Amino acid sequence: MSAEKFDAVDIIGIKRDRGVLSPEQIDWTIDAYTRGAIADEQMAALNMAILLNGMTRSEISRWTAAMIASGERMDFSSLGKPTTDKHSTGGVGDKITLPLAPLVAVFGVAVPQLSGRGLGHTGGTLDKLEAIPGWRADLSNEDLMKQLADVGAVICAAGAGLVPADKKLYALRDVTGTVEAIPLIASSIMSKKIAEGTGSLILDVKVGSGAFMKDEENARELAETMVALGKDAGVNTVALLTNMATPLGLTAGNAIEVQESVDVLAGGGPEDVVELTVRLAEEMLAAAGLPDADPAAALKDGRAMDVWKRMISAQGGDPDAALPQARESETIYAPADGVLLELDALSVGVAAWRLGAGRARKEDAVQAGAGVRMHAKPGAQVRAGQPLMTLLTDTPEKFERAKEALENAVVIGPEGSRPAQKLIIDRIS
Numbered sequence: 001m002s003a004e005k006f007d008a009v010d011i012i013g014i015k016r017d018r019g020v021l022s023p024e025q026i027d028w029t030i031d032a033y034t035r036g037a038i039a040d041e042q043m044a045a046l047n048m049a050i051l052l053n054g055m056t057r058s059e060i061s062r063w064t065a066a067m068i069a070s071g072e073r074m075d076f077s078s079l080g081k082p083t084t085d086k087h088s089t090g091g092v093g094d095k096i097t098l099p100l101a102p103l104v105a106v107f108g109v110a111v112p113q114l115s116g117r118g119l120g121h122t123g124g125t126l127d128k129l130e131a132i133p134g135w136r137a138d139l140s141n142e143d144l145m146k147q148l149a150d151v152g153a154v155i156c157a158a159g160a161g162l163v164p165a166d167k168k169l170y171a172l173r174d175v176t177g178t179v180e181a182i183p184l185i186a187s188s189i190m191s192k193k194i195a196e197g198t199g200s201l202i203l204d205v206k207v208g209s210g211a212f213m214k215d216e217e218n219a220r221e222l223a224e225t226m227v228a229l230g231k232d233a234g235v236n237t238v239a240l241l242t243n244m245a246t247p248l249g250l251t252a253g254n255a256i257e258v259q260e261s262v263d264v265l266a267g268g269g270p271e272d273v274v275e276l277t278v279r280l281a282e283e284m285l286a287a288a289g290l291p292d293a294d295p296a297a298a299l300k301d302g303r304a305m306d307v308w309k310r311m312i313s314a315q316g317g318d319p320d321a322a323l324p325q326a327r328e329s330e331t332i333y334a335p336a337d338g339v340l341l342e343l344d345a346l347s348v349g350v351a352a353w354r355l356g357a358g359r360a361r362k363e364d365a366v367q368a369g370a371g372v373r374m375h376a377k378p379g380a381q382v383r384a385g386q387p388l389m390t391l392l393t394d395t396p397e398k399f400e401r402a403k404e405a406l407e408n409a410v411v412i413g414p415e416g417s418r419p420a421q422k423l424i425i426d427r428i429s
């Protein structure tokens with residue numbers, strides 16, 4: 001007879017039959033899977049039952065708590081300043097963390113931004129920053145605390161001790177078609193943010209072709225679930241629903257996104273990147289108790305750039321070094337005159353990924369210079385033959401597949417057609 005408290009097959013059966021798991025069953029499931037007593041194929045079946053049949057709010061809350069309990073919890077209380085963090089559910093051209101973390105730190109709020117590498121068509125913040133010569137993503141907990149005390153902002157890799165259950169579960173979901181389950185996404189994201197120990201959290205929940213959540217209804221449900229989980233855990237949590245039908249800014253890649261972020265920190269950069277950076281900074285500062293701070297001014301007058309340079313240098317990077325450039329490029333031209341109505345985020349993300357900016361497997365290397373540079377955004381007037389995008393890679397054999405991904409990415413309509421979509425769709429608190 002097994003010494004285990006429950007049987008994995010019974011647990012799977014409960015969710016398959018639309019039942020509700022007890023707190024003890026949930027605690028056991030996460031613990032048993034983390035230590036290897038539930039097999040991958042059993043957890044995969046349970047994940048699929050959760051994707052198809054859902055979970056109650058109290059099941060999600062307990063599932064999240066059990067995931068947090070699988071590892072260490074960080075504690076920033078010794079810093080003596082408020083902490084705040086931002087999490088984006090991921091999108092194409094989403095480089096916002098890069099200008100945002102130093103911008104918020106300007107106001108004396110600590111920003112511990114534990115980030116990940118990209119998998120699939122959405123880029124990873126760490127992959128982008130690794131384009132900067134010398135920059136290191138891995139910090140010890142002591143270095144992280146020291147940098148938060150000295151500089152105020154850190155963007156680094158989450159240590160292996162933080163929510164080990166999620167590392168195993170996420171890798172399994174990734175290969176079993178179960179990433180999209182709202183209870184599993186919400187618990188995965190919030191367990192890491194709560195374990196990280198931030199005092200407040202702003203969630204940027206993306207909606208559209210380039211996001212996990214393709215429609216607003218699902219994005220709203222995900223945002224509401226995460227906000228409730230954060231509040232239950234004592235983390236002041238707010239979510240924005242933002243548009244990911246088209247890429248953010250004019251770049252999707254690694255080094256080119258770092259350059260665009262530096263442009264924003266220098267007081268320039270694309271309008272949408274500036275708008276979202278400033279809005280998220282305002283939300284983070286208000287959540288941390290500074291509702292009157294003026295982040296737009298700190299972008300314009302160079303204070304955010306100063307913190308950026310110190311943040312990059314503290315992690316071994318040279319903020320003034322030239323960024324790597326792709327060896328080869330190819331241009332895509334507008335096929336007709338008119339208004340650019342659509343520039344599809346998913347297509348651009350897949351093209352950047354195929355050019356070498358992203359990875360298909362965890363162990364793959366990314367090309368720092370690869371990606372897609374866009375020359376127009378939806379709403380812009382274009383002329384036939386005008387460059388619309390430049391594809392960048394070190395490996396020109398990748399151009400063909402990247403161009404295939406972009407075949408239906410662009411829609412050009414007659415003059416006076418539909419205006420560009422709204423960037424910030426809603427706020428959920």
Ligand code: URA
Pocket residue numbers: 089090170179184185186188189
């Ligand atoms: N990001 C995460 O950390 N987890 C998910 O499940 C999805 C996105």
